[in-house]
Amino acid sequence: MKKKQKIAAVLDFLFMLLLGLIMVFPLFWMARSSLMTQSEIFRKPMQWLPKIAQWKNYADIMTMRPFARWMCNSAFIVFFNVIGTMLTSSMAAFAFARINFRGKNVVFAMVMAAMMIPSATLLIPQFMIWKALKGIDTYAPLILGAFGAPGFYTFMLRQFYKGIPMDMDEAARIDGASPLDIYLKIIIPLSKAPLVTVAIFTFTSCWNDFMGPLIYLSSEEKYTAALGLRSFIGMYTGQWHYLMAASTVLVIPVIILFAFCQKIFINGINLSGGLKG
Amino acid sequence: MRKKGFSLCLAAITCVSLLAGCGEKAKESQTADNTSAVQTQEQEAADEQNGEVIQLKFTSWSAGGEQKAVKQALASFEEQNPGIKVEAEFIDNANYTAKINTLMAAGDAPNVAQLNGYLAPEYGAKGQLLDLKPYLEGQVDFEDILPEAIFEYDDKIWGMTFGVECQMVLYNKALFEEAGIDAPSTDAANPWTWEEYVDAAVKLTKDINGKHPGEEGFDSNNISVWGTKVFDSPIFNFTLLNSNGGAYIAAEGDRLLVDSEESKEVLKELQDLIYVHQVAPKPAVTSAMPSSQQMLMDGQLGMYMAGQFEIATFAEAEWGDFGVAPLPKFKKPASMIWGEPLVVYDSKDEKVNEAAVKLVLALSNPAEVNDLFVTAAQMPIYKSWYTDPEKKAVWTDNAWHNESLMSYFDSLFQTETTSREAYYVKNYDPIMAIVQPRLDKIWDGVDVDTALEGLQDEVAPEMQGYYKIVDYYSDAK
């Protein structure tokens, strides 16, 4: 038995190694391209390493564009997006999963429906609404959306919450607890893992989002980093070495955040059948 | 547990109030950055009523080096015109139309915008744009401007470019010498023939064993040097069609000419480059990578049809070892000069419109946007900048504006060039969207006649006529 397990573990490890190499290849390609001159990047056959590492690419992107400023802008927007999503999505998901209220199914259906609408057609009417609210060229359109319980995360959390045994809720209710109490004292502590998941996913998608900033922001100094990336590619030519350097810079915070948090949400929670804490 | 819940609520409240505060801060910093703040057109009018500064909004898709040059030009424009402030927004090319459309729909159109040429007559006809003619008449010497720079329809000028592009064949001089090919003439009126072009391509193409197409043992899956490329982009192939008397669409905009005998001949010749002569790879459908320029520089590609803006890549690498030749001719020489225009949206306010036109003129003045022309990203629109030695030296005194290129320019302006049908035929984009898959079939090796079968009928509902009849000398009827 044990030998079989060991062999399986080794095979698994090798498989992961291969997979890991495949997955990390784009990062490697980006990083190596970021240190090359423009002409070296697309040379065929592919050059695995730059002849001379062009560190000045990184210096250049900071000076040629207000890239550092852009990253701060991104951080600002992302921070509020994460908070907003975690808060409102968990509230709504809790309600959908564990409160029996009139009209629940209708609202849930609408939250689901919101995910199914092609965004291209909402672009213009949403823009006009924000124009009426004087929100153009501010961060309001890019942040307030997160406070409306985005469907992706609400749905996911709802699935999680439905998996938690109801007896805890029932016990609490017998004791006279209100849904707010249940939410704060029981559900939130138990949903550390999914909440961290939501936080990471929100962070990532918001950090890399350029369409929202593209449409709503017009002042260059307000740009986010993801939007700023596009400024390196023109109609006929592109500054690929800068694009790669900027992309690498952009990716690093997300990797760090993820590496930091991944243990938390992977280990999940251990529902050992009793109330915790 | 209780503490946790309480702190959570506190956090939530703090955040919401922070957010409200930040929302205010964002708006504050917005008004604080006053010199380049966003202002709606109402505020513009209010401002200028005070006899104050006129605010212009300008959008462009320039990026990289081009953008820098444009920004410099804007800065110097503001210096010379203290009563006018320009807020520039650079939107990346791929999303440009989406943003401009959104702005237009919301009534927030910019004052001056770069626009795809085929939209100029459409928006102009629908009353969105300012007719530049009355403004330009006093300020500009029409004799000195290249005709391609002016977008004139029915006696109205809807747009003006700030630079033009032209077509040519770029080749690697070293490879030509190595293959023993004589440098083709740079005279646009007497270009090399299509047969000579194919011949050169065959001599240039080599597989990893040094064999040429047609030779015993030639391995077409392992080519080390490609003779040339076939491009998917209609703009180059169009000129070749013209050269044989064909075209994609008839000037009247009521039927296609891509299936005429003349056009089909050219399409077959292009297809042969790939399958019969094996001197070109199949065209990549979309590739934003500068592979052609790179391959040319690296000696992996012998020659290809290009726009002069591709020289900007050589400029960046400071490589001037390329030769320039006109496009090869079928029946008669054909080449194209074109450019995307700047348009002025009619703000209904005289002062603002005047200022906007001033901006357009400043941007097209080579003395202001110097870098653009030095890097060969664009070409000046004023003829004097090609003939006056002093002016010429300003933008051509570098390694990549080499002899070959300059002598080609010289002859180019002496010859008749064709016009870009996209600018004159209505509904161009949807029409070509139907034609494109058929062309894909041809690049895939399907027989030309079969590939184009039934195309006229398929396209018929999309034909909407023309904005302007131009003679791009097609013999096909």
Added chain:
Amino acid sequence: MKGKLKTRRKETIWGWIFVIPACMGLLIYIILPMIYSLMISFCSWDIISAPEFVGLKNYKALFTTDPHYMNSCLVTLKYTLIFVPSMLIITFVIALLLNVEQLKGKGLWRVLIYIPSIVPIMASSALWTFIYDPTNGLLNNLLAPFGIHEDWIFDKKMVLPCIAIMGIWGAGNTIMINLSGFGSIQQELYEAVDIDGGNWWARLIYVTLPMMSPLIFYNLVMALIGALQTFTQGYVMTNGGPENASNFYMLYLYDNAFNYNRMGLACAQSWLLFLVIALLTIFLFRTSGWVYYGGDAE
């Protein structure tokens, strides 16, 4: 009786309090724009001039005279059928393999696997275009010794599977969700299987799959919704080609809205897509009896 009604009412009030943010967001951000786009779908609008009411003309045209619509439906359908099952299975298997107890370096593998999903689209599309390049791209170089030489995304038969592969490569999110779910499964359940003498297969069938079913359901629904709305790869890499083989529904919609100035048509398209997705999702929810909610679902 009265007591019960009172609690019911209290529940309802609390329920609504909790979903207030969701409702506000929905109303302002989704419902109003949707109504607007519905109205436009009955008009002909080129964005420059005022919208012109044309009734059902757009809808009719899509199914009859439109040259690209039916094709784009087919393309999207094909892609969905290729992508969704393979993505769900592969991500689940990878997550399982990643969860093996004796595996060393788990943290590292997780980070590596997540990386593709955070690389900016501009960079990753440049990379994949290079990988798929027929003349001298990475794939062809690697496969040349085996005598394989393909056109990949430039071949109309291969373009959809190639894009699907890109999609799976970037599905780190789904793998993470699966892992997160595995972590929430109670150990005792596995122990019970062990006691009964079950092997890894039994653990999978009797514990893992049922306990994971809520998340599997989530992944299924999200993958479907996402696949039917595929846009980016077509937009950035293939432009709908070759021969319209990758002209996704959303890509054509975008073209109609912003390149051909046919906003009314685009809105009609989006409502049709919405209906399809909605019906599909309702169907999935109705037939989701196989999903086991540990919380005694209502």
